[in-house]
Amino acid sequence: MGWGSMDVALCCIIALCLVHVSLGAKARHFKWEVVYMYRSPDCFEHIVMGINGQFPGPTIRAKAGDTLVIELTNKLHTEGVVIHWHGIRQLGTPWADGTASISQCAINPGETFRYRFKVDRPGTYFYHGHYGMQRSAGLYGSLIVDVADAENEPFHYDGELNLLLSDWWHQSVHEQEVGLSSIPFRWIGEPQSLLINGRGQYNCSMAAKFSNPPIWQCKFRGNEQCAPQILMVKPNKTYRLRIASTTALASLNLAIQGHKMVVVEADGNHVQPFAVNDLDIYSGESYSVLLTTDQDPSMNYWISIGVRAREPKTPRALTILNYSPTSASRIPMSQPPVTPPWNDYNHSKAFTKSIYALMGSPKPPETSNRRIVLLNTQNRVNGFVKWSVNNVSLVLPSTPYLGSLKFGLNNTFDQKSPPDNYDSSYDIMKPAVNQNSTLGSGIYTISLNTTVDVILQNANALAKDVSEIHPWHLHGHDFWVLGYGEGKFKEGDEKTFNLKNPPLRNTAVIFPYGWTALRFVADNPGVWAFHCHIEPHLHMGMGVVFALGVHRVGQIPREALACGSTGNRQN
Numbered sequence: 001m002g003w004g005s006m007d008v009a010l011c012c013i014i015a016l017c018l019v020h021v022s023l024g025a026k027a028r029h030f031k032w033e034v035v036y037m038y039r040s041p042d043c044f045e046h047i048v049m050g051i052n053g054q055f056p057g058p059t060i061r062a063k064a065g066d067t068l069v070i071e072l073t074n075k076l077h078t079e080g081v082v083i084h085w086h087g088i089r090q091l092g093t094p095w096a097d098g099t100a101s102i103s104q105c106a107i108n109p110g111e112t113f114r115y116r117f118k119v120d121r122p123g124t125y126f127y128h129g130h131y132g133m134q135r136s137a138g139l140y141g142s143l144i145v146d147v148a149d150a151e152n153e154p155f156h157y158d159g160e161l162n163l164l165l166s167d168w169w170h171q172s173v174h175e176q177e178v179g180l181s182s183i184p185f186r187w188i189g190e191p192q193s194l195l196i197n198g199r200g201q202y203n204c205s206m207a208a209k210f211s212n213p214p215i216w217q218c219k220f221r222g223n224e225q226c227a228p229q230i231l232m233v234k235p236n237k238t239y240r241l242r243i244a245s246t247t248a249l250a251s252l253n254l255a256i257q258g259h260k261m262v263v264v265e266a267d268g269n270h271v272q273p274f275a276v277n278d279l280d281i282y283s284g285e286s287y288s289v290l291l292t293t294d295q296d297p298s299m300n301y302w303i304s305i306g307v308r309a310r311e312p313k314t315p316r317a318l319t320i321l322n323y324s325p326t327s328a329s330r331i332p333m334s335q336p337p338v339t340p341p342w343n344d345y346n347h348s349k350a351f352t353k354s355i356y357a358l359m360g361s362p363k364p365p366e367t368s369n370r371r372i373v374l375l376n377t378q379n380r381v382n383g384f385v386k387w388s389v390n391n392v393s394l395v396l397p398s399t400p401y402l403g404s405l406k407f408g409l410n411n412t413f414d415q416k417s418p419p420d421n422y423d424s425s426y427d428i429m430k431p432a433v434n435q436n437s438t439l440g441s442g443i444y445t446i447s448l449n450t451t452v453d454v455i456l457q458n459a460n461a462l463a464k465d466v467s468e469i470h471p472w473h474l475h476g477h478d479f480w481v482l483g484y485g486e487g488k489f490k491e492g493d494e495k496t497f498n499l500k501n502p503p504l505r506n507t508a509v510i511f512p513y514g515w516t517a518l519r520f521v522a523d524n525p526g527v528w529a530f531h532c533h534i535e536p537h538l539h540m541g542m543g544v545v546f547a548l549g550v551h552r553v554g555q556i557p558r559e560a561l562a563c564g565s566t567g568n569r570q571n
C-alpha cells in the first residue's frame with residue numbers, strides 16, 4: 001500500500017506536511033529490450049526497431065514528480081543503442097539523457113543500461129533512439145506525464161487521445177546512412193508514408209477513393225498492423241488531443257474536419273489558448289489541443305495530416321474521428337480536409353507567431369550574458385555534402401563529452417571552441433561562395449547560471465534559391481522563443497524581442513532565409529546537444545554541443561562511460 005489517507009494524516013501531524021510535494025510520487029520500473037523485428041507500418045513489410053516486440057515502443061505514463069527507471073537491454077546483434085527522453089530536462093541526471101557520445105556510451109549488444117531520472121513536470125513528451133539514425137528506424141514511443149495528484153491543469157477535459165506522428169521510408173536506415181555519406185551524395189528523398197501511432201497506408205489512396213472502397217477495405221485488409229487508428233469520442237465532450245512529432249524529415253499539418261482545435265500546451269509548457277482550424281507541427285515538437293465534439297453525432301469526421309515546407313511526394317495520412325455510437329465504418333460524407341499548400345510559409349508563420357506563454361507564466365530575464373549566433377549552411381567537406389553551423393560540421397567523438405569533461409581528458413575532442421558568430425559579410429541569400437567546411441567536435445562552454453541568447457540564422461543551401469526549414473531542439477533546458485525575423489539578424493533587432501509573454505519550449509523552427517531568437521538560463525549542469533531535429537541533417541553535422549558546470553555533476557554511473565578513453569576508469 002502506498003500513501004494511504006492514514007499515512008498522510010499521520011505525516012501531516014508529524015512532519016507538518018513537509019512531504020507534501022512528494023505525495024503520491026513513485027518510482028515506475030520498466031524492463032525493455034530493443035529488437036529488430038518484422039512489421040508492416042504502412043502495410044509493406046520491413047524491419048523496424050521495436051521495444052519488447054512493440055512498435056512504436058510502449059507508451060510511458062507517469063505523474064509529475066515520479067522517478068522512471070528503465071532497464072534497457074540491447075538485443076540488437078551488431079549495433080549499439082541509446083534512448084533519449086525528449087523534453088525531459090534531466091535536472092541533476094545529465095548521464096540519463098540518452099545521447100550517444102554526449103551523455104553516455106552507446107549500449108553494446110547484449111548489455112543493459114539503467115536510465116533513472118525524474119519527470120518533474122507534466123506534459124506531452126516522447127522518447128527515441130539517439131545513436132546514428134535509429135529514430136528513423138522506428139525506435140520511438142510516447143512519454144506522457146500527468147499532473148501530480150493534488151494538482152490540476154489550467155483547462156478542463158473529459159477524455160484524452162494520443163497521436164504520435166512519424167514518417168516512414170521503404171529504404172533501410174542503413175542504406176539511408178550510407179547514401180548520405182557517399183560521393184556522389186544520395187539524398188533519402190521524401191518518405192513513402194506518414195504514420196499515426198506507427199500506422200500508415202502506403203499506396204492506398206484513401207483520399208481519392210474514400211467512398212469506394214471504404215477506408216477499411218484498402219490494402220491493409222486483414223493486416224491489423226497498418227489499420228488506421230480510429231479515434232473514438234462521445235458527443236458533447238471536450239477531449240485533449242496530445243500530438244507529438246518524431247518525424248525524421250517531414251514537417252506536418254493536421255486538420256480535423258468540421259472541428260476547431262484550441263492549443264493549450266506546447267512542448268510541456270502551457271500556452272495562452274488560441275483556436276485554429278489546422279495545426280503545424282515540426283519534428284521534435286509536441287502540442288495538446290482541446291477538441292469539442294459538438295458536431296452531428298450521427299457522422300464521422302476525417303483527420304488529415306499533410307506535409308509542409310517540402311514539396312510533398314507523400315500522400316497525406318488519414319484517420320477517422322468516430323462519434324460513438326455511430327459505427328466506425330461509416331465514411332464521412334465529404335472529402336478529407338485539405339491541409340495548406342506545402343509552401344504557404346505565411347500560414348506557417350502566422351501559426352507559429354500566435355503561440356504565447358499562458359498568462360502568468362515565468363518571464364525570461366530581461367538581458368542576457370552572452371549571444372551566440374549560429375549560421376546554418378549546407379556545405380561540402382572533401383566532397384561530401386554536409387550541414388554546418390558557423391562553418392563547423394559536427395562529428396561526435398568516441399568518448400562521451402560528459403566523461404571527458406568530468407575527468408579532464410583533453411585529447412578526446414577538439415579543444416578549440418567553435419565561434420560565437422559568423423563572418424558578417426556572408427550573404428545568406430546565396431549559396432556559400434566558399435563551400436568548403438570543416439568537421440569538428442569542439443563544444444561551446446557556457447558559464448553556469450548565465451543567460452544565453454541563441455540566434456539561429458538560416459541561409460541558402462547549396463542549390464540556388466533553396467532555404468529549408470530546420471526545427472532546432474535543445475537538450476537539458478527549455479528556452480524562450482523571443483522572436484522571428486526575415487533575412488539577416490542585425491544589431492538592433494533585439495529591440496523587437498518579446499520579453500513579455502514568449503513561449504517556453506524545447507524546439508523552435510527557423511524559416512527559410514530567416515532568423516529565430518532564443519533565450520535560456522543555463523542552470524542544468526551537464527553536456528547538452530542542441531541540433532536540428534531532422535534526422536538526416538543531424539547525421540550530416542547540423543548540431544552543436546553546450547557544456548556547463550560539469551564540475552557540479554554528481555557521480556556518473558560507471559556503465560555510462562564504459563567506452564573510449566573513459567572505458568577503464570574507476571570513477
Ligand code: C2O
Binds near residue numbers: 128284533
Ligand atoms: Cu529528440 Cu537530440 O532529440
Ligand code: CU
Binds near residue numbers: 538542
Ligand atoms: Cu535541418
